[in-house]
Structures are given as structure tokens and as C-alpha cells.
Amino acid sequence: MYVKLGKRSAALIATGLSGALVLSACGGSDDDSGSGGGSADGGSFSIYIGEPENPLVPSNTTESEGHQVISSLWTGLIEYAQDGAVEYTGVAESIESEDNTTWTVTLKDGWTFHDGTPVTAQSFVDAWNWGAYSPNAQGASYFFSNIQGYEDLQAPTDDAGNVTGDPAATEMSGLKVVDEQTFTVTLASAFAQFPVTVGYSAFYPLPEAFFDDPEAFGTRPIGNGPFQADEDFVPGQGFTVSKFDDYAGEQPAQADTVDFRVYADLNTGLNDVEAGNLDVLPDMPPDALASAEDTFGDRFIEAPSSGFQYLGFPTYDERFADKRVRQALSMAIDRQSIADAIFFGGRTPATSVIAPVVDGQRDDACQYCSLDVERANQLLDEAGFDRSQPIELWFNAGAGHDAWVEAVGNQLRENLGVEFALRGDLDFAEYLPLGDEKGFTGPFRLGWSMDYPSPQNYLEPLFSTSALPPAGSNSAFYSNPQFDQLVAQANAASSNEEAVKLYQQAEDLLLEDMPIIPMFFEVEQALRSENVSDVVIDVFGDIDVARVVVNS
Template sequence: MLLAAGCSGGGDEAEAQGLVVSINIGEPQHMIPSNCTESNCAEVLAALYTPLIDFDANNNPVLVAAESVESQDNKVWTVKLKSGYTFHNGEKVTADSYIKAWNHAAYGPNGNGGSYFLERVEGYDALQSTDPDGEEGPQKAPEPAAKTMTGLAKVDESTFTVTLKEPFSGWRSVMGYTTFYPLPEAAWASDGVLKEDFEQAPIGNGPFKIKGKWEHDSKVEVEAFDGYTGEKPKIGGVLYKIYQEQTTAYADLQSGQLDIMTQIPIENLASAPAELGDRFKTSPNSTFQFMGFPTFLPQYSKVEVRKAISMAINRKEITDTIFRGAQTPATSFVSPAVAGYRENTCGEACVYDPVKAKAQYEAAGGPKQIKFTYNADGGHKPWVDATCNQLKTNLGVDCVGVGEPKFADLLTKVENKEDVGLIRLGWIMDYPLMENYLGPLYGTGGSSNYYGYSNPEFDNLVKQGSAAKTPEEAIKIWQQAEDILARDMPVIPLRLGQNVFGHSEKVKNVELDKFSKVDLLKLEPAS
């Protein structure tokens, strides 16, 4: 194949197959699969691990590390593993590799951000506990009643069952998420206790293995794993270069010091097509950009205030002038990438009406100053400043954008409920179900519900939809849950994104999927 592409001999072919491709990321927050809830770590872990399930271009689940995933009642699921998969240290991947990893993920005291995705499994609740004095009380939470979930059971070395509390037809898709990767025996310091430094050099079962260690704020490097059983990569490795400024990454892309930039910066959108030529690319993704309200703060507790701020934002002006049409206004709480999406579910609260917005804002006693915090390493400053200018003009308030250097830092602050004001957030689906936008983002205790929204009626509808017998029935119920979001307005839908990316002359077949991840197995040297 490489010779046909123009390589002239064995030496050139070997050099091309050994190509290390550089890709930009921000500093990951964590590198443990069950504690990875943002895109930077997910990009790296997708190289190091092979999931049980992946998805085709139509969002249908396909088997990868799993030989079969079957259920007769949508409640008890039997997972049989393909033979031949090993971890990078030579250990065989077994049923225990999944059972131990998932129990660790679910065990409350471990504080894993992805724990939420296992709450459907029978016995999950027994692994949780709460501090009797509250979140900030002096007394430590008691030990949970159990350390392992009753819903996970080993059948044999390559087979295990997952019993859910209630039937859920979408469970096969859920297992494609990062939290559900396996872990080797080498990961454990003792039974159920992860080695403290494991995430500095994770050992996975994927097509690439880590080279050295995670060098914080600098890089993570991976190399092709010779012992990989699945489809082998056509490149020698990947250098994930960690940037604090997107414009710096783009300059490196232009000069050939970076091979793939997964999102062209706002500042370069106008010039990039001409500068990159046919190396400037776009493709559909599932990105949903939004603004979260810290509903636990009194100044944002009134829904009238939240809706007024939304009506004061001219989404189309920002997408046209700042994003040059690379993004489109969002008027719903989920992405068009999933079945069940409806346009304009937000209603009048997402219609630009500055006159009505100001009257409603003043009547509800909205705050005189609005702080809007964003992560500076994501290139958000231009549109945040533009949004603040609109709020100043349309609401007569003082609005200031505050940039946190790293997304990981911003998440840590909101997890600790520090007053960061309005929160810049975005979501890329973990698995292609409408529920994935509802539960994690808006459910009580959801893994990415950083703004404290809680509505029992909403939670119950999401749960009912999950228990529906068919996907069609589930969608109808989940749509009712979305209607509650339009009423309560815990967040402001802002924009729907797409992949707008570029690459160097050293690589070809560069594709980003709907999860905004680079398809490393399609990537080839441009010999």
C-alpha cells in the first residue's frame, strides 16, 4: 500500500510506518478511565484502550473487544470477550479485568467522575455513602455497605453478566463509554485499591501503549503496540502536545510543528481555508455548547433571571461574526446527532428579544454584575467577550469574562462550588442516545451537572425513558423530560458545533468522528 502511494523502497516504508503524529490537546484533568469526563483525557485514552462497543457512521453499536453482548429482557446482559486481547504489559484481558475496574469506578469513596454511568447496575447503591454532617462537615462519610456490585458476576474467564436494577434497552451503547474500559492486575495496589501513580502511565488494551509518562502541561506520547490483536495502526505513534493557547497550536500547525489540530481557533477561522488549502476540513460532530447557571447561588435562583439572560444573547450574530458560520445557534438542550432531537424546544427563552429581556431581568431583580468564567486553553475569549458586550448593552449590567488557564482548573473550582459566576461548558456525547445529554448534564448528581440543578420530576422521566421497552418509547418520554428543562432553564443553549480541523502535509486520511476524536486507525503517512 505504501509503495503504491509513492514510497520507493523498504527503508522509506519503514520510516513512514514509524511516523509519530502530533495532535493538540489541553491538559487532561485525569487519566483513569472511570475518572475521565472531559475530551482531553478521552482523546488519549481512546488510543490506549479498546472498548467493548464502538459506533458506526449511523450511530449503531458495533462489537470491538466484545465477541457478543446479549440480553433477553434488557435487564440481564451477558458479555463475552473476544480472545487474544492483552494489556500492554502482556496480561490477558479477562472478565475480571472489567469487573474489578467497574467496581472501583462505582465505589463512592473513590470519587470517580464516571461513577454515575454505573448507577443502573444492581448493587450500585450499596457502594455509596454520604457525610452525615453534610458536604463541608467535619465528620467523614462512613464506609459504604459494600465494595462490589451484586449486578456484576463472572461466568468464566471470558464471560460476565451485568444485571441492571431495571431494564434499559440502551445499555449496549452505554458500555461504549470511557468509564467501561478494563484495567489490568498491575493497576491494583491491593484488592480494589488503585495504585496511586497508575494514571501517570496507564496500561491499556488498545492499539497504542504509553511511552514514558504523562508529562503534565507538556505532552503525552504513545507508540504502536506490537501485540495488539485488533486492527493495527498505520503509524508508529502519537505525540499529544498540551497547549495553553490555541493560537500557538495553530502557528505550530502552519509551520509543520503540529500534525493535527482538532479545532481551528476562532481567530484563524477566516484565514485557515486559504492558508491550509485542502488540509482544512470539516465534518459533523455532536458538540453542544452552553452556559451553566450556578443555581445554588441566590442571584441565579430565579428562572426569570436565567431566561432573561438567554433572551439577551444574539446567537446568530455571534455564530456569523465570531465563528464565521462554523457553528450554528442552539435552540434545544440536546444535539441533532441523536435520535429524538427537536428544533426550538427552548421556546421563547432562546429567541433574541433584548427589550423583553431587560424588562424581565429588572423585574426579577437580576444581579448588577455578571461574571462569566471560561477555560482560556480552549480559545473561548473572543465569543465570551462578545457575549458579555451583548449583556452589557441589552441588560444594562456590568459583565466580565474571567479566563481560567486550564479546563481542568475550571472543573475543579465548579466541583468545589466556588463562585465562578456563569460557567462556560460544552458537551460531546459519550454514547449516541438522547438520554446521554439529559442524565449526565441535568440529572440530580449527574457526572457533569456542575451547576447543581435538581428536579425530581425530570429525574423520574429520564428514568422512565431508560426503562422503556423500545427506543421509540424511550424517546417520547425523554422528550417530556427535555420540556421540563425549557421550563426551568438550568442552562442556556448557545451553539451546535462541528469538527473544523486541519492537518500537516505529513499525514492523510485524517478524520474526526462525531465524538470529535481523531480516528487513529484510518490515519496514514502521506508518503
């Protein structure tokens, strides 16, 4: 999931499911009890979000701002604990397989959507087919790509990528409804970690009302989660959601209403918390971190994170097509000095594309992530890089990236003799589509928080050929068949050890090609007002909105 500012400790374990492997976490997050008792009537609180990139449809919400909203409106087949562990507290009673290829999903009774209609097996099958069908252009379409028949839902294209016809089918052959509470999923190849993935928002169910008017639905969504939307989401403003009294999950909403407020700038949100006009700020401006603990006390919240910040390369641009250029730019950056000067302990230098909270991460995976000015200049010369032209550095506006991206530019100028130009004038909702359209003209800032606790989630959704936009999040437009093959082999592995080994081989290849510059791993840092308590950030970077208590 793309994160605006940067937004699960995980280890592979065997489950009780027949033949299945899943991942669970061993990290944690802050459970801040605050002060005061809960409001007798539930009360209301407000929370900061940036502008969502797209209407609020689960299969098209792949970034943090929209995800924070829809995670309060929906509950998936499974849920993730605060530390990322898989919990069967969602809609699924069980997800079982004998061969890790054909999975039987059995649902619990009693789940309903906000419009009163039941959540059934058909609700999932129809939603997944709609999300996978390429003419619907859903940003999370890629997440269905390992289901048998997915390719038949993709429109044919010519060598230039232009659509030349209609897909061969509208439904994946691997999805079958058995009865109202049961459906089967047949994968194109064995994937032992399949049960872990289906808590991600792309796999949420949809009511029949969605298919009547998907566009209107994205403005006033109908989910099955602890809160429901009673009004339209207004771009630039947000909306207020209310407690869903018939929620069937184990964690009902504590507050009566939540006001999701859209902000263009983190500093404005910080000012509003300080003034008592905003209750929850999920991220902190970097320049406020040095004094945050002293200033705000236990209202300042820190927790483990799966967040990963990086600078992607537009590999479609001839200037950055040579991997030696990409390696050189990475080796010219002193990540530790930037982390110390700007983030005050809130970031650590990244030496991998997999966050430390995930099993399989290695501290020394990236040989080009350490400062080596001499080698960087040598590589740049070997590649024949034109140093007379400035490098354009892209980042989204209003999210606190200005200082650290400028620091990167200063180091490139000092260490490589290359000038830079900052391109930070687009908000997040404009910035991501530009990347999908191959609009970046230089290294571009992005962040990633895992969608589910697996090293696979840091590799396949970001760097596989099947995840090229618009079907996925491969904004660097990196494609290497050997990388794809290694990830596919890891997905089909029959043991934890084998899977990790193969994922690491894929990462080694990726870090040799360097389609991105790994920059920082994160710590979640948030702020609450005196009005609320039990503000918890999970390892995915989301505030658990249902748990927040409004103080009396």
C-alpha cells in the first residue's frame, strides 16, 4: 500500500490449516490509554487524512489516505492484530486447502452490509471478479492475478500497450460459489500464504447495490465494518461516519461518529491538534519530532512500523536506464546523516526493500546503500552520465518530505557534482496518477506499508511485471523475468525456509538492478488531543478507528 508520509514484526509459521502456511507478527504498537473515562454516549472525534487518490472503492484504494477510511467501513475475511498477526475475527470461519492451490472459504453467519443485505459468498466472488476485470481499471487488480482465469479478464494489447479488444471473460474460472456461506478459490499455482493476503482491502466484499452504480458508491460507500457512511464524501473536505449498530465483528465502534477531515498539509493538522480543533493526527511533521515528547507527553504516540521510504527511478527515462547510474546515485547518499538531522530517531537507513518487522529481512542485503563517493563517481563515469543537466527530484506536497528530499539533492551535488531541482508541487491525489502515466522525469519519493505480513508483499506488488500500472503499484516500471520467476517459486514453496530463501534471491537480483533507492525504515509517530484515548497505531500505519474512546 502506498503511504503518504510513510507508514507489520512478522515470522513465517505453520498454521493448523491443512497444508497451509501463514505469517504472523511478533512486533507491537502503542496502546495509549490517555486520561479520562469514556463518554457515556460514545461521543465524536475527528481524524486527519490527506486527499484519497480515488473514490472509496476497495479494489481501487491502494494508498494510505483512502485506506484509513475504508478500513473503518469494511471488515475482510480475516483481520490483522496491531502487530500484524493473522486473526480469524473477520467474516471467514475458515480458509482451508489440501494442496495450497484450491482453497475452500467458509463464512460465518450473521454478517450484513450497512444497507441490511447479507454478506454472502457471492458478495466476495462478485467483488473480486469486478476488481480483476481490466476495463474497470482498478488499481488493486494485480492482487487477483494468482487466481486461475485472471488472464482471461485482461483486455488484449499490442506491443505498445494499447488495448486492441475486449477480455475473453468477465469472471475468473478459479472462483466458484458453493452455497451462501462457502466459495472456492483455485489458484493458477500453489501459494501457501494465500490466507494471509485476504485481509487486505482489495479482497473486501461488495453489496449488490455497488454494481447498480459504482461511481455513486465510491462517494457514499456501503461496507460491512464498524462504521457506516451516512453522507457523501466531499473531495477536499471529507465526511462524517457513524457507528454501525448491527456490526457482527468482535471490535464494535466505541465512538458514535468520526469526522474524517481532509488536509493538504501536516503542519496545519498539527496546529489544529494544538488548538483543540483536531483529535487524531496519524503522522507528524519531521520538524516537530525533536520536541514532540517533551511538548506533548503521552499524547505523542510511537509504535513499530512496516513503513519503507524510497526514491524510485523512472526506468523508462533513458537518463536512468543504466543500472550503474541508479547504483551510483544510491551510493552518493548518506542516509544516516539525513535521518539524524531531520527525523530525530524516527527513521533508520534502509539496507533492504523488506522492513525489519518482517521475517526474511536482512541488514546487509543492499551493497549499494552505503555511502561510497569514490565508487559512485566511478560508476557514473562508466555509464557516461551527463552531469551538466540537473536531476529533478519529485515528492508529493504537504506531507513533510521537503527537507529530506532537499538533503538528498544537496548530497548529490556535493558528492557527484550534479545540480538538482525540486519538484514538490503536487498533492498525493495528483502525484500517484502522474507516476502511473510515466510522468516522472527523475527520482521520485514513495513509501510502502505492507498490506499483509509477508516478504512477498514488498516484492511482487512493487516490482513484478504483472504489477505494472494500472494493474498494480510498480511505478518504476521495472520488469525482469528472472525476478518474476523467483517470486513465483517462492510463492509456491512448501516450507517457510524455502520461501524465505527464494524471496531473498529475488531481492538480491532487484537490489543489483536498483530500480529504486531504498532510503528509510520508519517508526509510526502520531499525536492525539486530550479529547480521546485508546489511540492505537497498527504496524500497517493505520489508526484503529473503532477502538478510539472519546473522553467524557
